[in-house]
Amino acid sequence: MSAQPRGQNLTHSIVQNLGVAIVTGIYSVKKPFPVEAQLCKQYGASRSVLREAVKMLTAKGLLGARPRQGTWVQPESNWNLLDPDVLRWLLERKFSYSLLVEFAQIRLAVEPKAAALAAASRDAVKKAEIQKGIDRMIAAEQGDDDPLESDIAFHAAILRASGNRFYAQLPELISTALRFSIRMTNRQKGVRLASVADHEKVCTAIMAGDIAKAEAAMEFLIQETLDLIKKAQAAGALREGRR
Amino acid sequence: MSAQPRGQNLTHSIVQNLGVAIVTGIYSVKKPFPVEAQLCKQYGASRSVLREAVKMLTAKGLLGARPRQGTWVQPESNWNLLDPDVLRWLLERKFSYSLLVEFAQIRLAVEPKAAALAAASRDAVKKAEIQKGIDRMIAAEQGDDDPLESDIAFHAAILRASGNRFYAQLPELISTALRFSIRMTNRQKGVRLASVADHEKVCTAIMAGDIAKAEAAMEFLIQETLDLIKKAQAAGALREGRR
DNA sequence: GGTTGTATATTTATCATATAAATAAGCATT
DNA sequence: AATGCTTATTTATATGATAAATATACAACC
Numbered sequence: 207m208s209a210q211p212r213g214q215n216l217t218h219s220i221v222q223n224l225g226v227a228i229v230t231g232i233y234s235v236k237k238p239f240p241v242e243a244q245l246c247k248q249y250g251a252s253r254s255v256l257r258e259a260v261k262m263l264t265a266k267g268l269l270g271a272r273p274r275q276g277t278w279v280q281p282e283s284n285w286n287l288l289d290p291d292v293l294r295w296l297l298e299r300k301f302s303y304s305l306l307v308e309f310a311q312i313r314l315a316v317e318p319k320a321a322a323l324a325a326a327s328r329d330a331v332k333k334a335e336i337q338k339g340i341d342r343m344i345a346a347e348q349g350d351d352d353p354l355e356s357d358i359a360f361h362a363a364i365l366r367a368s369g370n371r372f373y374a375q376l377p378e379l380i381s382t383a384l385r386f387s388i389r390m391t392n393r394q395k396g397v398r399l400a401s402v403a404d405h406e407k408v409c410t411a412i413m414a415g416d417i418a419k420a421e422a423a424m425e426f427l428i429q430e431t432l433d434l435i436k437k438a439q440a441a442g443a444l445r446e447g448r449r
Numbered sequence: 450m451s452a453q454p455r456g457q458n459l460t461h462s463i464v465q466n467l468g469v470a471i472v473t474g475i476y477s478v479k480k481p482f483p484v485e486a487q488l489c490k491q492y493g494a495s496r497s498v499l500r501e502a503v504k505m506l507t508a509k510g511l512l513g514a515r516p517r518q519g520t521w522v523q524p525e526s527n528w529n530l531l532d533p534d535v536l537r538w539l540l541e542r543k544f545s546y547s548l549l550v551e552f553a554q555i556r557l558a559v560e561p562k563a564a565a566l567a568a569a570s571r572d573a574v575k576k577a578e579i580q581k582g583i584d585r586m587i588a589a590e591q592g593d594d595d596p597l598e599s600d601i602a603f604h605a606a607i608l609r610a611s612g613n614r615f616y617a618q619l620p621e622l623i624s625t626a627l628r629f630s631i632r633m634t635n636r637q638k639g640v641r642l643a644s645v646a647d648h649e650k651v652c653t654a655i656m657a658g659d660i661a662k663a664e665a666a667m668e669f670l671i672q673e674t675l676d677l678i679k680k681a682q683a684a685g686a687l688r689e690g691r692r
Numbered sequence: 693g694g695t696t697g698t699a700t701a702t703t704t705a706t707c708a709t710a711t712a713a714a715t716a717a718g719c720a721t722t
Numbered sequence: 723a724a725t726g727c728t729t730a731t732t733t734a735t736a737t738g739a740t741a742a743a744t745a746t747a748c749a750a751c752c
Contacts, residue, residue, distance in 0.1 A: 216734075217734075241704085243703090252736040253737080254737090258501055262507065264505065265505035265508035265534075272704070272744080274745055275703075275743090276702085276703060277703090286531075286533075291508075308614055311566070311615075314562065315558045319558040370551045370555070371548070372551055375529070458705065458706090484732065485732075486732090495708070497705085498705075514733060515714075516713065516732050517714060517717095
């Protein structure tokens with residue numbers, strides 16, 4: 207297997223390749239993680255490049271290394287799931303409804319509180335971004351904007367308007383997750399149109415400074431998403447069962 | 450400045466040193482991040498070691514690099530705050546009440562939901578860990594265990610019992626944050642003793658499978674913590690002002 | 693027998709040096 | 723003023739060598 211450097215440099219492409227390989231679980235007791243020299247051959251790369259790639263994956267909690275013992279895949283509990291790369295690798299290549307459900311549970315916990323904080327905030331500039339997000343969603347309804355991107359922009363704007371730096375990290379993760387969950391929720395037609403109105407309710411409450419209403423409206427929104435994912439999960443399990 | 454390799458290897462100690470240096474903001478337009486060769490001299494390390502350290506910090510979102518342009522510190526919004534290392538560097542070396550408040554806000558969002566999920570869970574083994582945490586806290590009241598460690602163990606057990614892999618990542622972050630917030634909340638005596646009873650309420654509700662009560666009890670707990678931090682923050686600001 | 697020490701081999705860690713690739717900046721040309 | 727070319731700087735990559743750590747096997751000892 208050789209890494210094709212598409213766009214980025216060699217180190218980067220090896221990180222992506224190995225990252226995906228690790229999270230998809232191709233290494234195990236039966237097939238242990240290769241030693242440096244072996245990986246160099248495998249990717250046709252020099253030791254320096256390969257070691258730097260391994261170090262980056264180590265920094266994300268995926269790998270560990272010690273002299274004489276070699277390099278190994280860390281237990282999954284050690285992986286930094288909240289690292290955008292790691293989450294993307296998992297969703298892209300080891301898609302599972304359960305992971306999507308678990309991520310939606312995070313959103314269900316965090317986004318209503320973020321909406322509440324945004325409603326309490328006095329940052330007019332950041333709050334204006336939320337309105338822009340809604341405007342884009344409305345435009346998307348007419349086909350004048352991208353539905354997914356405008357949806358993401360709306361949620362991102364609220365997280366950023368919360369004034370909480372940890373929340374402000376989530377848009378990247380959420381955009382990744384949304385790009386995958388949309389594939390399913392889109393199958394279930396007739397929901398997205400009504401959903402714009404529900405989004406607007408959140409926006410209106412935030413603009414009015416109504417903390418409780420903003421929180422409740424957002425909770426409703428995410429709960430709806432979570433239900434959709436769970437429904438798709440159940441349907442998926444059904445399809446599995448029919449085979 | 451030279452990196453003293455205490456315990457870990459040279460690369461690791463350079464990562465720690467540089468990580469702290471970056472988050473404390475010692476690099477700026479006025480003092481740009483040094484080029485490779487300069488850093489090698491500074492740390493008395495070879496290029497490979499130094500580059501591997503830089504790559505690890507790049508993986509955590511702290512640095513970026515391009516030929517001819519050099520290496521630079523990424524804008525703070527790019528830092529992976531949810532990386533245990535990054536959070537620790539920030540709290541250890543650039544302590545601020547506001548960061549602690551923001552982290553407590555995350556806890557306020559997440560932990561009640563985790564308690565709810567734990568209450569709904571049927572994993573007896575993981576739920577038993579919650580009880581063990583409470584037992585340790587009670588023991589700590591008598592001086593037979595460490596109050597901080599038992600507190601951390603309790604919250605960690607709930608997050609793990611939630612069955613959500615993202616939540617299960619948080620104990621490490623929370624333990625870091627608690628170790629710092631404890632320094633302040635301990636100054637405010639007379640609170641911790643009553644708090645054990647409040648913790649017990651959460652545990653009881655989870656064991657009884659009472660989802661709503663578990664969520665509410667945990668929310669009360671964290672809100673109390675958040676209030677304490679905010680109180681300390683206000684007192685700190687007062688002290689600042691008196692200077 | 694079991695424990696403890698020792699030698700050895702394997703693997704990562706570190707160092708040193710060289711070449712390649714990318715690109716910002718200055719310069720020349722049009 | 724815009725465009726293309728040259729050059730210098732910096733990271734990216736490659737290679738080879740030595741050091742350090744440590745699992746394993748074996749030997750010595752009680």
